[in-house]
Amino acid sequence: MIQQPVKVLWNRKLSRAYYKIGLTCSDHYASAKPGQFVMLGLTGRRDPLLHRPFSIHNLLISNGITHGFELLYKVIGSATAALTQRKPGDVVDIFGPLGSGFLIPSRAKRVFVVAGGVGVAPLVFLISDLHRKEVDLSNYQVFIGGRTKEDLLCSNEFLDLGVSVLTTTDDGSAGDQCLITHPLEKALGHTAADVIVACGPMDMLACVVGIAEKHKVPCQVSIETMMACGMGACLGCALESRLETEHYLHACMDGPVFPADVLKF
Numbered sequence: 001m002i003q004q005p006v007k008v009l010w011n012r013k014l015s016r017a018y019y020k021i022g023l024t025c026s027d028h029y030a031s032a033k034p035g036q037f038v039m040l041g042l043t044g045r046r047d048p049l050l051h052r053p054f055s056i057h058n059l060l061i062s063n064g065i066t067h068g069f070e071l072l073y074k075v076i077g078s079a080t081a082a083l084t085q086r087k088p089g090d091v092v093d094i095f096g097p098l099g100s101g102f103l104i105p106s107r108a109k110r111v112f113v114v115a116g117g118v119g120v121a122p123l124v125f126l127i128s129d130l131h132r133k134e135v136d137l138s139n140y141q142v143f144i145g146g147r148t149k150e151d152l153l154c155s156n157e158f159l160d161l162g163v164s165v166l167t168t169t170d171d172g173s174a175g176d177q178c179l180i181t182h183p184l185e186k187a188l189g190h191t192a193a194d195v196i197v198a199c200g201p202m203d204m205l206a207c208v209v210g211i212a213e214k215h216k217v218p219c220q221v222s223i224e225t226m227m228a229c230g231m232g233a234c235l236g237c238a239l240e241s242r243l244e245t246e247h248y249l250h251a252c253m254d255g256p257v258f259p260a261d262v263l264k265f
């Protein structure tokens with residue numbers, strides 16, 4: 001993990017609430033694992049004081065050299081609103097890469113990838129990384145759920161990598177009108193999966209974990225909880241554990257990606 005000022009390469013508005021930002025980085029990030037995150041601070045501002053966690057959305061690689069990475073972010077408060085104002089050449093403060101990543105066992109052929117809203121961010125990195133490693137993705141299925149059409153992100157990124165995508169919205173403005181866990185459960189009724197990976201809101205994750213347990217499929221979840229420090233100092237990201245040895249696990253140090261069976265939902 002290193003802390004460094006990095007330059008903004010671009011900062012693109014995708015829709016009213018969503019942006020993608022490209023940042024420079026040292027080649028240290030070449031070994032970043034999908035699921036890992038960075039803490040981002042806005043230099044030159046007192047508000048917000050604290051860095052904010054964001055999943056690495058993808059690496060920027062040219063001629064085999066990692067020279068930057070992308071974040072996908074939703075504007076919800078002061079830091080993300082201020083981030084929208086950063087222009088190419090501006091500097092932000094980053095420390096990372098932090099935390100654990102997803103681990104897809106090499107024997108896993110049929111993999112279900114479940115995203116809720118901006119929870120899709122690390123899953124694009126996961127699929128891109130597997131694609132770069134020439135993993136056969138033909139039996140991968142991505143499920144993306146959002147409240148509305150605007151919250152369905154990155155379908156094209158997955159389709160471009162040859163992975164089929166199923167979408168749902170709560171209001172029916174795109175895809176089927178239902179929760180994304182409905183088609184997940186339906187798909188598991190037809191074919192078994194070797195692994196499920198998921199990232200999104202806690203209630204979605206709780207439902208995905210319940211379904212995975214019912215169908216006896218190993219599941220990994222990435223938790224996007226509030227984080228003040230990102231490095232085990234504040235204990236603000238505590239999650240209740242099912243382990244006998246630990247009452248609490250910490251999303252920043254033990255996660256953010258966990259085997260689902262170690263957490264209480």
Ligand SMILES: Cc1cc2nc3c(=O)[nH]c(=O)nc-3n(C[C@H](O)[C@H](O)[C@H](O)COP(=O)(O)OP(=O)(O)OC[C@H]3O[C@@H](n4cnc5c(N)ncnc54)[C@H](O)[C@@H]3O)c2cc1C
Pocket residue numbers: 037048052053054055056071072073074075076077078079080081118121122223224225226227251256
């Ligand atoms: C490991 C990790 C990875 C993340 N990856 C991404 C990502 O890739 N893209 C992205 O857009 N966001 C991501 N987040 C969430 C992101 O960190 C928050 O949206 C951000 O900190 C909000 O900062 P803010 O100052 O704009 O909002 P704040 O002013 O801090 O918050 C505005 C409101 O949102 C609530 N809130 C803030 N953070 C969260 C949260 N994590 N969960 C639920 N409610 C929250 C606050 O209570 C408050 O009501 C991630 C979080 C974690 C822990």
Ligand code: FES
Pocket residue numbers: 226227228229230231232233234235236237238250251252253
């Ligand atoms: S965010 Fe401070 S301990 Fe995890």
